[in-house]
Amino acid sequence: MSVADALRMMNAGLDYLNGPGAAELDAASSGLVLRSLGEIEAKFTAAHASVLARFDAADAHDSDGYGNSAAWLMAMTDMTRPDARTKVRRMRLLRGQPAMAGALVSADISK
Template identity: 80%
Template sequence: MGVADALRMMNAGLDYLNGPGAADLDPAACGTVLRSLGEIEAKFTAAHASVLARFDAADAHDCDGYGTSATWLTAMADMTPRDAKVKMREMRLLRAH
């Protein structure tokens, strides 16, 4: 399995949770689901920061004509400039940790 396969599986899982199938979830089970989603969110944040750090270190934003990773995120990941700067700050904090 490669990165593309892993991303497809993640998208499929999130599509299910955001779709009508999740409406059948027993309310008593929501706590367990929320704990699992918290774990997934932490892993996602770490993975995002790791890939963003590699992207930034390689100046990969240059390939698309952007001067910084934050400006690339703004344009290519449909983020506001403020959110892009927050992502860069989070990545740097996680990298330092």
């Protein structure tokens, strides 16, 4: 499996949850789905921060003409300035707190 394969699978899963198939979910099952989505969100946050940390450390934003990672995120992912700055701040926080990053990866944030 490659990174591209993993991203395709994630997109397919989210497309399903955002499509008509998810309408078949009964209300009683929604809590379980929300719990799973919370775990997925935690893992996504850790993955995003990890990739952004490598991108930032390599000054990869320079190759596209941006002075920092937040500016690159704003331009290339259509994030607002506050959201881009939050992503960079979160990445730096997690880079400095490996235990917190590990808890997100394992989605073990409630224990």
